[in-house]
Amino acid sequence: MRMIITTSTLTEAQPFIDFFDLKPVQKRPFPIYEKPPFTLIVTGIGPLRASAALSHILTKKAEPVMNFGISAGKKVGKIYNIYKVIDAHSHKSYILKRSNIFENAVLKSYATPVSTKQNCLADMEGAALAGCVKLYGQDIEIVKLVSDAFTPDTVDMQNIAELIKKKIKPILDTIASKKGLQ
Numbered sequence: 032m033r034m035i036i037t038t039s040t041l042t043e044a045q046p047f048i049d050f051f052d053l054k055p056v057q058k059r060p061f062p063i064y065e066k067p068p069f070t071l072i073v074t075g076i077g078p079l080r081a082s083a084a085l086s087h088i089l090t091k092k093a094e095p096v097m098n099f100g101i102s103a104g105k106k107v108g109k110i111y112n113i114y115k116v117i118d119a120h121s122h123k124s125y126i127l128k129r130s131n132i133f134e135n136a137v138l139k140s141y142a143t144p145v146s147t148k149q150n151c152l153a154d155m156e157g158a159a160l161a162g163c164v165k166l167y168g169q170d171i172e173i174v175k176l177v178s179d180a181f182t183p184d185t186v187d188m189q190n191i192a193e194l195i196k197k198k199i200k201p202i203l204d205t206i207a208s209k210k211g212l213q
Contacts, residue, residue, distance in 0.1 A: 034206070035088055036071040037098045039081065039156055042188045044073050046199045047099070061087055070094070078142060078159035085160055089167040096164050096171040097206055101191055102138060102154040103145050104177035110198055111136035111152060113173035118158035125161035128172060132201065138175060144183035152177065174202055 038044040041062070047053065053064035053071055061084040062073040070092060074084035085096065104111070112130030117123070119141045129135045137151040140158035157173055164171040176198060179186050 033068040033070070033092070033094045035085075035092060035094050035096045036069055036206075037074055037081070037085060037096060037100075037160060038071070039074055039076045039100050040188070041073055042192045043100050043195065044071055045192065046195050047071055047203075050199065050203060060084075063088065074156065077155050078140065081156035082159040082163040085163045086167075089163070089169065093167060093169060095169055096160070098157070098160050098171060098173045099202060100154060100156065100173075100175060101178035101186070102152040102157075102175040103149070103179050103181045103183065104136075104152040104175070105148075105180060107177050107180055108194060108198075109134070109177050110202065111138075111175050111177070113138040113152070113157060113175060116140060116157045116161045116173065117151075118162070121158075123158070123162070125158065125165065127161065128170075132204070133174065136175070138173065146181055146183055148181045153181065 053066045056065045057063040064071040072088050074081045110133050112133040112135050114127050114129045114135040115137045116125045117139045119139050138157045139151050145153040
């Protein structure tokens, strides 16, 4: 079964590109990397870019989607499966599948980085991706790595890259087990 993987940044994408030996197939309007059964698209940061990029790829390939990215949360370095996404602006909620591999969490998506502590995880793209996938009748799984404790000015992409490298194996195992790719 094929799968689309989305990330906001190349830093988040690089471990997947390396591990799956994905090759660049498109630079604009969004970088796309492929090697069956995976297509990875780097969306860019924010809800508009995330939904535009995902729509761009879903019009070509109607396949299940897995989003991996960083989020704000209370436990820096912890990986979560997202089972509920809330759009902070519209208050619309999307219910996703629960995981038995990672702790399940609620994600609230904002238009800008969040510096006020929340009782859930916070990002900028999750709700846009979930809404977009729903329009195309596909499934999405969202996995988040907590990068900061609601202190977006402290996010260092080099540290994030190292953290992702340390955590990549269980994330890859999750992809394989949930999508039957093993």
